[in-house]
Amino acid sequence: MIWNISWKNVWRNKSRSLIVICAVTLGTVSGVFVAGLMKGWVDQRIHAAIYTEASHIKIQNPEYLNNEELKHTIPNYEEIENYLNNSDEVKDWTKHAKIVAMASTSRGNTALTLKGIDPVEEKSISDIYDFIIEDAGDYFESGFKNPIVISEKTADQLRLINYIISQELIDSLKQLGADEKLMASLSTIQDQRFITEKKFKAELESMLKPKQIKDYGAYIMKLAKNYKIRSKVRFTFTDIHGDMVQKSFRVCGIYKTYNTMFDQMNAFVKIDDINAIAGLQESDYHEITTILNNDSDESVKSFRDNLNKKFPQANIMTWKELAPDAGMMSDFMTIYYYIIMGVIFFALAFGIINTMLMAVLERIKELGMLMAIGMNKKRVFNMIMLETIFLTLVGSIAGMVIGGALIGIFGHFGLNFSTVQEGFEAFGWSAMVYPTIETSFFLGVTLMVIIVAIISSIIPARKALQLNPVEAIRT
Amino acid sequence: MNVIEINNLTKIYNESEVKVKAVDNVSLQFEQGEFAAIVGPSGSGKTTLLNMIGGLDKSTEGDIVVDGVKIGELKSSKLIDFRLRNIGFVFQAYNLIPVLTAKENVEFIMELQGKSRVERDERSIALLSAVGLGERVNARPAKLSGGQQQRVAVARALASKPKFVLADEPTANLDSKSTETLLDIMEQLNKEENITFIFSTHDQRVVNKARRVITVEDGHVVSDERRA
Numbered sequence: 001m002i003w004n005i006s007w008k009n010v011w012r013n014k015s016r017s018l019i020v021i022c023a024v025t026l027g028t029v030s031g032v033f034v035a036g037l038m039k040g041w042v043d044q045r046i047h048a049a050i051y052t053e054a055s056h057i058k059i060q061n062p063e064y065l066n067n068e069e070l071k072h073t074i075p076n077y078e079e080i081e082n083y084l085n086n087s088d089e090v091k092d093w094t095k096h097a098k099i100v101a102m103a104s105t106s107r108g109n110t111a112l113t114l115k116g117i118d119p120v121e122e123k124s125i126s127d128i129y130d131f132i133i134e135d136a137g138d139y140f141e142s143g144f145k146n147p148i149v150i151s152e153k154t155a156d157q158l159r160l161i162n163y164i165i166s167q168e169l170i171d172s173l174k175q176l177g178a179d180e181k182l183m184a185s186l187s188t189i190q191d192q193r194f195i196t197e198k199k200f201k202a203e204l205e206s207m208l209k210p211k212q213i214k215d216y217g218a219y220i221m222k223l224a225k226n227y228k229i230r231s232k233v234r235f236t237f238t239d240i241h242g243d244m245v246q247k248s249f250r251v252c253g254i255y256k257t258y259n260t261m262f263d264q265m266n267a268f269v270k271i272d273d274i275n276a277i278a279g280l281q282e283s284d285y286h287e288i289t290t291i292l293n294n295d296s297d298e299s300v301k302s303f304r305d306n307l308n309k310k311f312p313q314a315n316i317m318t319w320k321e322l323a324p325d326a327g328m329m330s331d332f333m334t335i336y337y338y339i340i341m342g343v344i345f346f347a348l349a350f351g352i353i354n355t356m357l358m359a360v361l362e363r364i365k366e367l368g369m370l371m372a373i374g375m376n377k378k379r380v381f382n383m384i385m386l387e388t389i390f391l392t393l394v395g396s397i398a399g400m401v402i403g404g405a406l407i408g409i410f411g412h413f414g415l416n417f418s419t420v421q422e423g424f425e426a427f428g429w430s431a432m433v434y435p436t437i438e439t440s441f442f443l444g445v446t447l448m449v450i451i452v453a454i455i456s457s458i459i460p461a462r463k464a465l466q467l468n469p470v471e472a473i474r475t
Numbered sequence: 476m477n478v479i480e481i482n483n484l485t486k487i488y489n490e491s492e493v494k495v496k497a498v499d500n501v502s503l504q505f506e507q508g509e510f511a512a513i514v515g516p517s518g519s520g521k522t523t524l525l526n527m528i529g530g531l532d533k534s535t536e537g538d539i540v541v542d543g544v545k546i547g548e549l550k551s552s553k554l555i556d557f558r559l560r561n562i563g564f565v566f567q568a569y570n571l572i573p574v575l576t577a578k579e580n581v582e583f584i585m586e587l588q589g590k591s592r593v594e595r596d597e598r599s600i601a602l603l604s605a606v607g608l609g610e611r612v613n614a615r616p617a618k619l620s621g622g623q624q625q626r627v628a629v630a631r632a633l634a635s636k637p638k639f640v641l642a643d644e645p646t647a648n649l650d651s652k653s654t655e656t657l658l659d660i661m662e663q664l665n666k667e668e669n670i671t672f673i674f675s676t677h678d679q680r681v682v683n684k685a686r687r688v689i690t691v692e693d694g695h696v697v698s699d700e701r702r703a
Contacts, residue, residue: 001579001586008574369570372531374559374587374635376552470531473566 002379006386009359010394020355021395027344028399028445029406035337036407036435037415042329044258044430049326051127052257054319055289056300059307062315064286068100068113070240073284075313083310084290089303091293094121095285097271099278101237103150107159107195112264114148114235116271125289128255128268136227137253146273147252148233151263155254156197160231163200163224165190172223173216182212186220200224227254240279247277259428297330325428341445345452348392352453356388356460367464368472381461388457389450396449400442407435478638478671479505479528484537486523486694497523499694500537505639508669510662512676512685520694521675522643528673529562529641530554542638559587563632565642569624571616577603577627578612584635602630606660622653629661639671646678658684 010017050056059080064072074080077095084093097116103109119140123129129139133152140147155161165186173183185207194200204213204220234248249269257263275284292303300318307316320327360367371380414434417424421431486498497520505511513521526532528539530546538547541561549557558564571580581599590598603612606626608619616624625645632640642661646654662684665672674681682688690698 001583004579005572005574005583012574365568365570366572369564369566370572371555372529372558373564373584373631374555376555376559379587470526473570 002383003386006383007390009363009383009387010390013359013362016355016358017391020351020391021398023351024348024392024395024449025399025402027348028341028396028449029403031341031344032400032403032437032441032445033406033435034340035441036403036411036437037433038333038336038340039437040411040415040433040435041429042326042333043436044433045428046326046330048258048428048430049323050291050295050319051125052131053259053262054322055125056292056295056319057290057304057307058317058319058322059288059290059311060286060315060317062313065315068098070097070099070238070278070280070286073280073286074288076311077283077285077288080288080307080311080314083307084288089292089294089299091291092121092124093288093290094118094125095271096287096289097275097278097280097284098286099235099237099274101235103154103158103267104234104236105158105160105231108157110154110157110264112154112267114237114274115266115268116274117268118271119268122268125291128257131255131257132253133227133256136255137229137251139253140268140270142230142252144230144250144252146247146249147270148249149253149255149268150233150251151266152227152254152256153260153263154267155227155251157264158231158233159195160228160233160251160254161197162226162228163194163197163221164226165192165220165224169220169223173220176216176219178216179212182208182216185212197221227251229254237278239277240284245277247274249273258425258430260422260425261428337441338444338448341448345448349452349456352388352392352456353459355391356384356457357463359387360384360460360464364467364472364475368467368469368475371467372469372473377465380464381457384461384464385454385457388460389453392449392453392456393446396445400445404437404442407437410435476507477504478507478509478542479503479673480540481528482537482540484524484527484539485535486520486527486532487535496694498527498534501691501694501696502537503689503696503699505671505673507638507671508665509671509673509687510665510685511672511687511689512674512682513689513691514675514677514682515691516677519691521691524691525641525643525673525675529564530558559584559635561638563635563637563640565625565628565632565640565645567644567647569616569621569628569648571624571627571631573616576613576615577608577619577630580616580627581630581634584631588635598634599630602633603627605664606630607656620653622649622656625649625653625657626660629657629664633664633670637670639673642672642674642676644676644678645674646676646681651680654678654680 059074061072061074084090094117099114101114102111132139139149167190170183170186170190188207189203194203204217229251231251232248233251234246236244236246239245292300304316304318320330367380411434414432417431417433424431481501481503484498484501485496488495488497501524513524515521523532527534534547538545544557546554546557572583575583578599581602582595585595585598600609600612603609606629608623608626611619611623619627646657649657658681661672664670674685676682686702688700689696
């Protein structure tokens with residue numbers, strides 16, 4: 001009956017209760033959606049940290065960490081290889097040779113790490129092949145000699161991207177319904193090659209009107225971009241004996257991940273193409289990357305500890321140690337979600353307290369009667385507490401449903417923060433976010449709501465408990 | 476047998492340095508099955524006396540013994556439980572819970588007592604039928620007239636099977652017809668079920684029905700008349 005009274009009391013003053021319920025709903029929607037957005041980002045970052053950058057476990061020569069010289073290869077490689085091949089915990093693994101090199105073309109140069117990989121094995125460990133840009137080559141599928149996959153950032157630094165207004169571009173603009181003046185303007189620079197994005201942009205800005213740039217600028221930039229696949233890039237590096245050597249590779253594909261720093265630092269070649277010239281022997285590798293069957297923290301740590309015991313001379317690190325930013329986010333993100341919800345509910349608690357105080361003050365006579373006929377303090381407290389819980393829970397359930405639906409919709413279609421893409425990618429975050437949330441989060445929020453409601457009910461309930469039945473009935 | 480014994484009861488209010496004796500050295504006894512009215516002008520102390528009998532107010536001196544229990548010595552929580560199990564209240568302004576139906580209002584006190592759903596259901600319907608509201612069990616207070624609400628309040632007061640019912644000006648807000656109906660119902664319950672009713676009132680219609688009339692003036696009992 002107390003549950004019944006409490007529930008019905010919520011709806012006594014519908015407009016007042018609905019205002020609080022709406023506030024709680026909005027607060028919950030915001031909290032749930034922000035948490036979902038952050039989780040979407042973090043999940044993408046963790047996925048990138050494992051499947052693009054680090055893998056679950058990386059094995060290296062401890063010396064290599066301090067000095068990236070070619071001679072610091074993995075000790076006892078065959079034993080480790082044998083162990084990994086026979087371990088049930090390992091899903092896939094592969095090895096890399098890594099060479100710090102200076103890359104140069106006739107127009108530009110940059111320093112980076114050449115990663116010698118087995119493209120077939122690598123596909124089972126890393127998803128770099130998924131990041132090959134459309135119309136920018138392929139992942140070692142072309143048949144030519146000495147292929148290399150470089151990032152768009154590297155291609156830009158080596159001036160391997162240029163911009164051309166082609167007839168195809170003009171035709172596609174025509175199909176989009178662009179006006180004749182725009183196409184006439186673009187025709188004046190048709191087939192002219194711009195070697196930097198900056199120069200091409202400047203040219204467009206000088207010849208097009210702001211509205212034309214606003215409507216078609218991004219589209220023109222995208223279609224005019226031309227990657228110089230098959231271009232030759234010369235690499236200079238020190239071989240295992242300390243001698244300077246040079247080798248040329250042809251660009252077979254250009255990739256772009258969400259992590260500018262990673263892109264800037266890594267280019268991929270076939271391991272056989274660099275081993276000989278670098279003076280590396282068969283079994284000379286600088287790192288082994290592994291993907292485990294069970295990706296839980298405990299499992300990854302336990303596997304690392306086992307490897308450490310068996311191969312104490314090797315340096316073995318988990319993805320959390322290799323990408324501490326992602327590791328930290330993985331460890332603390334759940335706490336952050338609850339901090340966000342906590343702050344929102346803390347603010348809402350003042351509104352809830354105020355509403356419940358008003359509800360108590362306008363029912364003084366009734367509360368006095370209840371106490372007079374024999375309702376004890378515990379029951380009075382419970383009634384007010386339940387009323388507060390119902391009031392808060394209705395709003396938060398509505399908020400969780402709406403927030404969950406929004407996460408479902410945006411989780412499917414994604415949310416594009418392209419206006420701040422560069423800033424995001426500088427930190428390894430994707431500008432395209434797919435919000436997601438775990439069911440357990442909703443359970444946690446429900447528990448928080450109940451706790452907040454109980455705390456919020458203390459002041460109004462105390463007010464009720466302080467009433468003198470005789471005086472209360474007289475009011 | 477005495478249900479209530481009041482011995483040398485005094486209540487003094489300390490209001491702005493002036494001591495007011497609302498009840499002054501009153502001693503009374505009530506037997507099971509009495510239908511008594513405490514009458515007197517406004518400010519005479521009859522409501523204060525009734526509140527003290529009901530354990531809602533503490534006396535300054537003297538004591539009240541209900542069924543062998545000195546209620547003045549009970550701790551707050553025990554006193555609330557004592558009221559729940561021994562005393563029925565009818566208030567001037569009905570004081571029903573507006574969000575509950577008539578039946579739920581009657582059932583509520585039984586739920587506080589921990590009675591089973593079946594017992595609550597049967598007794599609430601029986602009591603509402605006894606006060607002539609068998610057809611309105613599912614009506615909320617707002618849909619009932621003042622007289623009907625007060626009858627629900629009487630049913631509620633009786634729901635807990637109290638040793639006695641205290642009614643503070645129960646007819647003050649009712650018209651003549653409703654007053655007559657209500658008094659007839661209470662008189663009938665008093666005679667048939669031997670329930671003790673004590674009213675505080677200055678309504679002559681109530682006084683006419685009462686079989687004992689206690690007149691209070693300035694906190695003193697000035698007369699205690701028993702009628703046949």
